[in-house]
Amino acid sequence: MYVAVKGGERAIAQSHVLLADARRGDAAVPELSIAQIRGQMRLAVARVMSEGALYDEDLAALAIKQAAGDLIEAIFLLRAYRTTLPRLADSEPIDTSRMRLSRRISAAFKDLPGGQILGPTYDYTQRLLDFSLMDESAEIGTADSGPSPNPVETTVAPRVTDLLDRQGLLESEACPAGDPPPPDLTREPLLFPVDRTARLQNLARGDEGFLLALGYSTQRGYSTTHPFAGEIRFGTVPVEVFVEELGFAVEIGEVELTECQLITGFEGGSEEAPRFTRGYGLSFGHSERKAMAMALVDRALRARELGEDTEQPANNEEFMLSHSDNVEASGFVQHLKLPHYVDFQTNLELLRRLREEWEANHGNTAAPAEPPAVPATMEAA
Amino acid sequence: MTNNTDRRGSLGLLARSPATLLAERMARVGELPSFTWLRKPETGMVMLRGRIGGDGARFNLGEATMTRCTLRLADGSVGVGTVRGRNARHAEMIALCDAMLQQPARAATIRMEVMNVLAQAEQERHARASADTAGSRVDFYTLVRGED
Secondary structure, three states, X not given: OOOOOOOOHHHHHHHHHHHXXXXXXXXXXXXXXXXXXXXXXXXXXXXXXXXXXXXXXXHHHHHHHHOOOOHHHHHHHHHHHHOOOOXXXXXXXXXXXXXXXXXXXOOOOOOOOOOOEOXXXXXXXXXXXXXHHHOOOOOOOOOOOOOOOOOOOOOOOOOHHHHHHHOOOEOOOOOOOOOOOOOOOOXXXXXXXXXXXXXXXXXXXXOHHHHHHHHHHHHHOOOOOOEEEEEEEEEEEEEEEEEOOOOEEEEEEEEEEEEEEEEEEEOOOOOOOOEEEEEEEEEEOOOHHHHHHHHHHHHHOOOOOOOOOOOOHHHOHHHHHHHXXXXXXXXXXXXXXXXXXXXXXXXXXXXXXXXXXXXXHHOOOOOOOOOOOOOHHHHHO | OHHHHHHHHHHHHHHHOOHHHXXXXXXXXXXXXXXXXXXXXXXXXXXXXXXXXXXXXXEEEEEEEXXXXXXXXXXXXXXXXXXXXXXXXXXXXXXXXXXXXXXHHHHHHHHHHHHHHHHHHHHHHHXXXXXXXXXXXXXXXXXXXOOO
């Protein structure tokens, strides 16, 4: 129960002043610009866009600055902002096979058409602190394009899964008849059981840490999947929107996406031949860990559809989708900071009565006869 | 339909190009025509859709900001500007170019001073990025074992 409590206005105003000061830090140090955050914190920007469910690098950078680097707070800010904007259109489905690749690897196929392109990755770094970055003037040069044999070669390549698909060993993601528009969780409540398309929307905006931990649980044995990274790609794709005045779709710009296709063996059954199945991850910006965790969880959530055991947490659709959103989770956890004075007072009264009854039944040998010492100020609240 | 294909291509190029470069090129076109708004620039969102596995059922990935506007020149040519992001000026410049490209008197100048330059700049951006990226392509080799 909540009751209106007056009297905090002045304290709140001063708290805002302190917050602004704390965010700004030492005034002798130059202030961060949005362009700096966008350009030099690109992975933080990608996470805030993905989980904020709004692709806008400048707004994500602004949110990070305003939230003093608290990414979940920044995600909350972006989610709040998106509610102020009208929805103008739905895009044509983005075709990831048209991606201009910045990175593309497969852990399942060594020699894939288009090759393995490492791109910018921390995978092959030694995780030693680079003290040269302490000195801002010691800038490292741009990427060396020297050894490239053919500088104008294209960096577009077919999806690995499409190649395997043709051999019939991998389940195909057949487009359903009529290509129906997907459900939209920003407009419709999450009612179980849900379609895989709705699950993917939930996971796409879901918390990376949550998906990472639950995806990890499936690898450690709390599920039955053993996936291969069929393909992970990151790059730039065009966005097309149908424009009514024109009567056709036009490109309105580009976005960076990360896509992950996990491949998992499937034993088949009396009616189905053994084959590989897929888990799918797609996220904004360069966000491989997120896309991989999403694909792991997507596959785990298909257990019921594929007739596998479903008793583990990661197989439980309702559990997973109800707890994946960090804005909701953060709100409910942090609401504990709101005044619960009356609630607590009620509990306190109840406890005193129970204690009296207990003492009457057990004699007052062990427990003190006095009520628990509660400071007068707390009682007054 | 060739006209639509051309227009589609031009609108895509205008939207993909940096707004600063577009503004720079438009400044060289000379005096820009006056116009009336059919739809003033408005910023909202577009829901980006993907497909499961890249080619399966559609799903909603998340939204992106988007700005659009429509304008009409004195001779009745209508220009449409739609661009990802919140840059109203970018949308306006796209719509202006789109409208002027439909005017026989202006189309050639816009193609030469704006479209060709944007196309070449984009090609150069892509070539540079491809070259940098291609340098990180893995060349596997197998070590010969000493059995033979």
